[in-house]
Amino acid sequence: MGFLFLYGAVSFKALLATVLTPMAPLPNQMGPQVPAIPTPDPKALMSGGFALPNVHRATITDRNGQPLALSLPVVQVYANPMEIISAEEAATKIHRVLPDTDLQKLTLRLKQKKQFVYLARNISPTQELAINNLGIPGIYFEQGERRHYPLGRTAAQIMGSVDIDDHGVAGIEKYFDKRLNSDTTPLRLSLDTRVQAAVRDELQAAKDHFRAIGGSAILMDVRSGEILAMVSLPDFDANDFGHAPSDARFNRAVTGMYEPGSTFKLQTAAMALELGYAHIWDRFSTVPIHIGRFTISDLKTDHFAPWLSLPAVMAYSSNPAAAHIALDAGAKRQQDWLKGMGFFSRVPVELPEAGRPIVPSRQNWGHTTVMTVGFGHGVAESPLAIVRGTAATGNGGVLVTPTLVAQSTPSDDQGEPIPQGQRVMSERNSELIRKILRLVVTKGIGKRAESQGYFVGGKTGTAEKIGANGRYLKHVNITAFTGLFPMNHPRYALYVMLDEPHGTAETHGWTTAGWIAAPLFSHIVTRTAPMLGLFPPDPTRAAQIEASLAMPMNPSVPRGARPLGPGNDPGALPPHPHHPPPSQTPAL
Incomplete structure (x- = not known):
């Protein structure tokens, strides 16, 4: 009778929670793992600049406000192999979401006797959500950003690039590295992309x-x-600085x-x-x-x-x-x-x-x-x-x-x-x-x-x-x-x-x-x-x-x-x- 009472109480509580009075999801429950898709700041666009929320490295534009370099929010996927139940099964599921990854390498990483290994870098929020929905224990996400150069070859040697830690390694990115990482106001160059x-x-x-x-x-x-x-x-x-x-x-x-x-x-x-x-x-x-x-x-x-x-x-x-x-x-x-x-x-x-x-x-x-x-x-x-x-x-x-x-150059009486x-x-x-x-x-x-x-x-x-x-x-x-x-x-x-x-x-x-x-x-x-x-x-x-x-x-x-x-x-x-x-x- 005691066990029957306990099981009955648990069943009744489950019925309330799932059918009769289900609870709404807690606000921001997935916030740390699934960020919102970024959109440009309208005020920044109207003022001739270009800025994205949730990024810490400033945008670089030409003299007319055309973006030359900007940072996009991305996610790094990492795992604790000690928490993985089946490395082969987890690797196969992740590979379906990230087909560019090497299945064999994924499996080997998940079998390591470590508590931290990176599985993939710079994935999109959509891919992050898909991996999260797999429900694999031991898989975690880390927020980051990736530098992107929307005009490709335009002024490539001038722009330079950044390393994996988002620090400038060449060009304008290196010369203004401290300024770009400390002030999110767009850096306006003298170049005219046209x-x-x-x-x-x-x-x-x-x-x-x-x-x-x-x-x-x-x-x-x-x-x-x-x-x-x-x-x-x-x-x-x-965008391909490292392989140039x-x-x-x-x-x-x-x-x-x-x-x-x-x-x-x-x-x-x-x-x-x-x-x-x-x-x-x-x-x-x-x-x-x-x-x-x-x-x-x-x-x-x-x-x-x-x-x-x-x-x-x-x-x-x-x-x-x-x-x-x-x-x-x-x-x-x-x-x-x-x-x-x-x-x-x-x-x-x-x-x-x-x-x-x-x-x-x-x-x-x-x-x-x-x-x-x-x-x-x-x-x-x-x-x-x-x-x-x-x-x-x-x-x-x-x-x-x-x-x-x-620059803002002083003018004479005739302008x-x-x-x-x-x-x-x-x-x-x-x-x-x-x-x-x-x-x-x-x-x-x-x-x-x-x-x-x-x-x-x-x-x-x-x-x-x-x-x-x-x-x-x-x-x-x-x-x-x-x-x-x-x-x-x-x-x-x-x-x-x-x-x-x-x-x-x-x-x-x-x-x-x-x-x-x-x-x-x-x-x-x-x-x-x-x-x-x-x-x-x-x-x-x-x-x-x-x-x-x-x-x-x-x-x-x-x-x-x-x-x-x-x-x-x-x-x-x-x-x-x-x-x-x-x-x-x-x-x-």
């Missing part, structure tokens, strides 16, 4: 067409230093060091004008210079006179003439100039991978080094250093600091942003440089860089690569073009480079920058300028702008000035058909 994608498309097309092994392109605001696009090819999907080859992870824009070639003649000309030891009307010899068993000469000399004026030296890119300009400055002034322009140190940018340039020591900076550096050989610089120096010569003479973080940085040139000499760079495109070897309506200017640069034996490799080149647009009121600096391109029928087999890099520069300007709010002016206004940028190839000598060079000695050399004597050239 411009970034367009630049990458054009660079990839040129790389494929000329069968280059790599390439790089940088587009920077010359007033704020904001980098709107930075591309390095080959690249990779940022080292060549794809290598950021050619900041880590790669290359001889700048003739793009460095821009610095030689700017130095000559700013320090006052040369003027635009001075002439410099183009006769080959012999130093021991080496000869400094020009690749093509059929259109050269025995001497060239300073603008013509840039327009035709003469190596001997640039060497003479550098010699007039001397080692000390050349070193001081390059150091002041930031070419002797790492470019300050928010990327841990930014490398240091390769420059000779001051003790080894002799006459030969002065000459070779004058036309861009004997030193190795990053593309970002070159584009920074280009911006400084054309933005009015201010050396800005490149940045990947969106125009004021360049922020150290003044390295006078505005007058910066204006002369702009006219010279425009001349390179209108009448010099950079004609293929022209982009109608945008008044581009710039400088070609072709440098032979150095082989394993330390000697230059003939016809294995780095081809580059650095420039500004629009030249009447510079807003942006652009640098493009292809590594080891091959000549084609349309380039007549040439692998020089005028044939390869200059057209790439033009394509990028034409495609991105409208995205940046720049549009060609009407024909009347365009003619006025072109006239304001005009510079004669051979400027006449002002009255009372004593010019440098053999071309200014009356009767010393006969006139050249392409270069009339000074008396026949208009004044600047």
Whole structure:
């Protein structure tokens, strides 16, 4: 009777609990194990940001609020094998929910004599719920998050990645690791994903067409230093950082060091004008210079006179003439100039991978080094250093600091942003440089860089690569073009480079920058300028702008000035058909 009473009471209680008056589930009963599906915060979206609840690492966006990196809530599955009744049965059930797992490995882990083993990481909330419903004792869940890069290859080397513990290991993720883990406010970069994608498309097309092994392109605001696009090819999907080859992870824009070639003649000309030891009307010899068993000469000399004026030296890119300009400055002034322009140190940018340039020591900076550096050989610089120096010569003479973080730049009375940085040139000499760079495109070897309506200017640069034996490799080149647009009121600096391109029928087999890099520069300007709010002016206004940028190839000598060079000695050399004597050239 006692047992009958007990069993009757238990049965009655069970009937009440399950049929007559069943209890509702306790609130948040499964909260610790089954989280809610995350949704974006509407307020964050309306303000141009992007944030997800229940994540601790901040989102990274471009300047327009487009997410570049964000963290998604995920779950880790772990087990206590000591509580597992049947390892084989449990492993089989879990494998059905997670088919990507290895059934044999799951079984072995569940048979271990341990109290903690991970079974799977980064599963979705839906998968977590399915495993939980299996009712396997000894299976537990741990909340976590996974970094995701929704645009894949876009700015992959810039973004970098995080490790399994959500700490940055490369790129922006590493540089701002502390900030991203301590402040959930989205980090807004200076990049424009539209411009970034367009630049990458054009660079990839040129790389494929000329069968280059790599390439790089940088587009920077010359007033704020904001980098709107930075591309390095080959690249990779940022979501697969751990499996990407080292060549794809290598950021050619900041880590790669290359001889700048003739793009460095821009610095030689700017130095000559700013320090006052040369003027635009001075002439410099183009006769080959012999130093021991080496000869400094020009690749093509059929259109050269025995001497060239300073603008013509840039327009035709003469190596001997640039060497003479550098010699007039001397080692000390050349070193001081390059150091002041930031070419002797790492470019300050928010990327841990930014490398240091390769420059000779001051003790080894002799006459030969002065000459070779004058036309861009004997030193190795990053593309970002070159584009920074280009911006400084054309933005009015201010050396800005490149940045990947969106800035708020002070403006003048007309609302125009004021360049922020150290003044390295006078505005007058910066204006002369702009006219010279425009001349390179209108009448010099950079004609293929022209982009109608945008008044581009710039400088070609072709440098032979150095082989394993330390000697230059003939016809294995780095081809580059650095420039500004629009030249009447510079807003942006652009640098493009292809590594080891091959000549084609349309380039007549040439692998020089005028044939390869200059057209790439033009394509990028034409495609991105409208995205940046720049549009060609009407024909009347365009003619006025072109006239304001005009510079004669051979400027006449002002009255009372004593010019440098053999071309200014009356009767010393006969006139050249392409270069009339000074008396026949208009004044600047």
